Amino acid sequence: MKNNNTYTISIYSENNVGLLNRISAIFLKRHINIESFSTSLSEIKNVFRFVIVVELEEEKVKKLIQQIEKQVDVIKAYYHTDEETIFQESALFKVKSSSLFEERHIQNVIKDSHANIVVVTPEFFVIEKTGFREETEKLRKDLAPFGLLQFVRSGRISVTKSKMGISDILNTFKKDN
């Protein structure tokens, strides 16, 4: 692949049933793989935000954005490079409780990684780590020898350094109508 870069696509949209399908269909039609995907409420009431990470040439990302914005229920879509955003991922690690007590080293791993222990039960405990991919990935590798019962990592969530201006777009609509 030529000149692929990591881009974070941010989509502000209405929260309508089926929109997720409509957006994913745009990627499918162009045979583009989604590296990571997350959706949540945004800073604006009743407006949802998708954060999608792709590895693509910039020209293709631009065209993707045009196709996404074309969708009726999409208010605005943007793409940004890593340098233009602040982004994090969360990971959860489920480990046997016995290893916490029997393997002294695991305590150092947890301490060094600045991870949090969120649940402890007689059978297992759960560690949470939020950070960059490299950090959660390092913790995963460090914990692997102790036997991971479960591991999960969230999609990237990201905010941009620059202003998004969604409220301005919505206010313009109110003014015109």
Add this chain to the structure above:
Amino acid sequence: MKTTENKISENPTKGIKISGAEAVIRCLLAEGVDLIYGYPGGAIMPIYDELYKFQEELQHVLTRHEQGATHAAQGFARTSGKVGVAMATSGPGATNLVTGIADAQIDSTPMVCITGQVGSHLLGSDAFQETDIIGISTPVTKWNCQITKASEIPSVMAKAFYIARSGRPGPVLIDITKDAQFDTFDFSYEKCTGIRSYKPVPEIDPAAIAEAAEAINNAKKPFIIWGQGVILGNAEQEFKDFVEKSGIPAAWTILGLSALPTAHPLNVGMVGMHGNYGPNMLTNECDLLIAIGMRFDDRVTGDLSTYAKQAKVIHFEIDPSEINKNVKADIPVMGSCKDSLATILSLIRKNTHEKWISRFDDFMKIEVEKVIDKDLNPTKEGLTMGEAIMAINKHTKGDAVIVTDVGQHQMVACRYAEFVRSKSNVTSGGLGTMGFALPAALGAKMGAPEREVVAVIGDGGYQMTIQELGTIFQTQTAVKIVVLNNDFLGMVRQWQQLFFEKRYASTEMVNPNFVAIAKGYNLEAKKVDKREDLDAAVAEMIASEKPYFLEICVEKEANVFPMIPTGASVSEIRLN
């Protein structure tokens, strides 16, 4: 005919308690719909029951297959400029709409499809005739929505019509569960005037207009390619004024055909794979390419890496996603071309480009000698498709709506058919849907009943939706149906001849007695296979006031030229 018990409310916005099914009908009437195409079935029966009650206000045309309903709705939309409406039941009824929806999406045809769905309590249970039509239709609709509550019907229907017709038009599908059709609610209707997440027409940027005007005024060899955007934007007059004042030669894409009369001195013909010689060759010679309401389809551009590289490109476009999609626009001019062309007119200098236009004439002389003369004045015994089109031109005085299917006959018809009025060329351009023409012609005639509508169809595509002869007979819609029969899937055969060393894999057809079939549907029908009989046969067909079928047997292995082979440059166009 039964008199309707439920007269339409004088004020459709006044609240009254009615069923969801009746609400659907009232919404259609409030949107000015008086004609729909469809096919009943279990999950949409409540709506059909209301159609029975409202049959005086709203005509329902029963097609013989749901695909026919969509193509008829498309044909209706294309000649009337209104939104076409098609209706079907759940499951197979809904999936049968998909080809027509995909066709309408790629050709930007305003259409609203309404499907019945199983009851909401059964959704996801694999119930009888349940299919996820929302999921299936998502990639091929401008918008779609499932309704599970009767009270949602008015607002969703209003949105559907607004979205289908505004901006760049397209198909919308509304899926209504059976319980939502039965439930009653307080009905009131308000037309949709805007959606906050949707901007149908971008604002015109005066700076872009000024920049474009300067480029136009400075160009030595400017060239216009226009598409369907001119027709969809009702911008024919503004476009003609622009062409005439600027004096710039203008060529059309297949869907732009008829926006400017064929005989207009600045109309230099068609671009693209089977377009005219000059427009294709000179695309790679012009210094300014002015694209208006067209989308640089691959069948228009050929190889993009050698397409108009020497030219500055101005792109008049309503849909921002088309800018830089295939061809980089040096000067994008966003907005409806009706407004942008009207705005730019005062900024451009009156001009003539005689020397430049003479280049088109030179290429046309070559094309006439090498291609057109052979098509229209053949020395061989077999009839050519071109001769058939010329006979239709003659007897319709070049003022018919020509509906074509897909393939050789389509290319020949678009090359040779004459037009004096817009909205006269109805064809499946982007999707290339064989089987489109027969049902589309039915809709086209209903959308423009005062006009002569001639469907020109190949023997292959005709048999894909031949059952719609039943609909034409039942409705006595006076379409003229011409099948150009070469007993082959001609375009595929042509490719096999040119690029697959004449290995005619599954392209030869043993055809039925088409005249007998048409007569079986009680249509007037005739067959002609001799040159001396052609003129009289076409004259008789056009003179008929009823639906009429004419089979014209043509040369079996004729090829359509000029031709740009796939992946070749527009300037590598072949004349033989």
